[in-house]
Amino acid sequence: MTNTIKDVAKKANVSIATVSRILNDQGGYSEKTKFKVLKVIEELGYQPNAVARGLINKRTHTIGVLFPKLSSSLVTDLLDGIEKAANDNGSSVIVCHTESNGEKTMKYLQLLIEKRVDGIIFASEILKEEYYQFVAKTKMPIILLSTESYAYPVPFVKVNDFHAAYAAAKYLIGKGHTKIGMISGKKDDIIAGIPRIEGFKKALSDHGISLGSENVVFSRGFAFPDGIEGLKKLIGQFPDVTAIFAASDEMAIGALSAAYQLGIKVPDEISVMGYDNLNLAEMSIPPLTTVGQPLAKMGEAAAEMLFTIMETGEIPESRIMPHRIIERMSVKERKK
């Protein structure tokens, strides 16, 4: 069995209180005792039991993160930031993979609550009423990451999707394009779907570019195959298109692939722009021009907001993180 504070106390001929004090640097002991105790700790290879500490301190130094899926670099980059901030604050992170499944999500939420994590980060997904009520009841701190709630007062950190999409379309217009299409994600996704579509449309109409139903193609999701299909469909309904804005990098890369298959040269014949700035984006042929979200920073911010809540008890303000156009090689200036 592993040694406990009792074993240390006994072997050092002091009380457990003294050992505890030394462990927590609280003062109230002589240098001599400290030295003696530390020596015994060393000899015994004693490791304080964080579970017992958590029970009494009501602080587990653990936060929980819920993701709809794990295998995507979008998630990984967010996680990277979360983990970094957590580590800097002496906390660990438990990852939960919900598969966008309501039952699984509830199960995980319950698990995290039972484990008494210090807070929860809920990422990249709609916060359903059921979820919200469940955690609100426990008063556990929660932050939304890369998503937001219109119905509940939960602080979030994300990019402004409308503005970012607007900026992307504007960039394309600035490059001389007027026949611009969009491969959008899910039409009814109120976080990553609608705002990007609306931002795109607004940019076109603000710049006097006419726009019909042929300009936008809808998909089932935001993945690679959706981009392949998207491009084919778009070319079919809008043959004049010279530039395409895809609602995710994976879709943009799918579009690149489809274009290649069809013998369409990017960016010479068609320009393609993505959204996310995943690692992928610099590895594609040609490297993808895209609108970047500072994913790692967003993850960090979310975790830090959680720590703020724990320390101050105050609910922090939501944070809109800046997006940025990342210019690479997939968009070409179009001569008039």
Add this chain to the structure above:
Amino acid sequence: MTNTIKDVAKKANVSIATVSRILNDQGGYSEKTKFKVLKVIEELGYQPNAVARGLINKRTHTIGVLFPKLSSSLVTDLLDGIEKAANDNGSSVIVCHTESNGEKTMKYLQLLIEKRVDGIIFASEILKEEYYQFVAKTKMPIILLSTESYAYPVPFVKVNDFHAAYAAAKYLIGKGHTKIGMISGKKDDIIAGIPRIEGFKKALSDHGISLGSENVVFSRGFAFPDGIEGLKKLIGQFPDVTAIFAASDEMAIGALSAAYQLGIKVPDEISVMGYDNLNLAEMSIPPLTTVGQPLAKMGEAAAEMLFTIMETGEIPESRIMPHRIIERMSVKERKK
């Protein structure tokens, strides 16, 4: 404050022992009491405290995973499998990002031990003596994932890199290539470096293909830029090369990019083969032929081995997972 078992007991007019029994389905109570207690639990929204349970049961239902980096789909796929298996076994997973840094690794190891996780998965990195001794002392179960130790008796799950590289080279030979180059990873990496290089060389020599120092190019790591540089260097020192085996998919994709920049057509002029079968591999242009590791399955296996240890106390056998050639479009048959 959240309710405790005491509150439930009081409100239901029973002892906490009875509530505990009902919570744990242990029997020894009437249906009537059970019903009454369950009702109170419902009313109070009571959530058992897993921390207190962990303290007494000496089981936290949490495992820790150490990764050198988080932002790579290799890791994500492994994590995906680990999370799945953990969840199926009612456990959570804590992720730790070591950055291949010895100090950080030790700190994380200590953290996990203090948190009394049920076991540790150590992934994709050399198990240093210091690490091993530290966890061995605590008798905490540990599994190596996508790495192995020649010095210590720690069970592992991984692919046989030598065999896999051999298979890749043989595949290229089978396609009629005789001028075959390799963009290897780190020359002194005894897990992912040397075995792949040796497997590659062995395949060539077994098939009567002469082989000099110009056939292999070494890199600093296994990343995208290493692949770009690698291809350029290889072409420089081995201009006749018609097929290239890269020691990772990211490097292979780097090679694809470099070839594109140099105006070299893949697979028409040069065939390229990768290693890992990441998601990336099917998104490249052309889609990448590669040797696949069953990453998610490997993660699952590692987690399951951990649970086996906890249940039986026996150290399970290491598992060599099967590799597989994934044929896509980046390799072309060469006519004699």
Add this chain to the structure above:
DNA sequence: TTGAAAGCGCTAACAC
């Protein structure tokens, strides 16, 4: 079928 009480490993209030 149920309850009282000890104790998991630790912290903190109080006493000396």
Add this chain to the structure above:
DNA sequence: GTGTTAGCGCTTTCAA
């Protein structure tokens, strides 16, 4: 400076 002791929220004997 140091020790004693009462819990944190739970499980588990032992008795009744």
